Amino acid sequence: MSNATGTKTNRYTPVETTGPEFDRRTLYRTWARGARSGFLDAFDCPDPSTTAPRRPVTTTPLQALALLNNTLTLDLADRLAARLRREVGEDPARQVDRAYRLALGRPPNDREREPARRVVATYGPAVLARALFNSNEFLYLD
Secondary structure, three states: EEEEEOOOOOOOOOOOOOOOOHHOOOOOOOOOOOOOHHHHHHHOOOOOOOOOOOOOOOOOOHHHHHHHHHHHHHHHHHHHHHHHHHHHHHOHHHHHHHHHHHHHHOOOOOOHHHHHHHHHHHHOHHHHHHHOOHHHHOOOOO
8 A cells, every 4th residue: 555645545456466475265356446357257256335235146258267367366376287196197087187176076977078188288287187177067056
């Protein structure tokens, strides 16, 4: 937070906070009322400068694109890929099984296993992680 010279206005400069020192949960966080988040806007996040007793419920293609391409998703996919390599090595079949267990809490079924193995063998485990993070099973509880 900085005070503009000659004014009584505080300005907040957003910082892209990445790295292990920022990996923590929070109950309270600074939210500048004049700031917007493109990522949260895709999910109908209320405007921080107004009150919103109820959020509208929508599902749009932009939400899927935001989840697939956001910096946070890409970073988490890379981290999961590194964990898979660390825990099970470079075998795509073992990486697929472990990725499904970690992301969805279950092993892949027969219909999922071979296509996922081909994706990992061709493009790497981070691509599979992005797909799992964007799946309905990962996003919604039944």
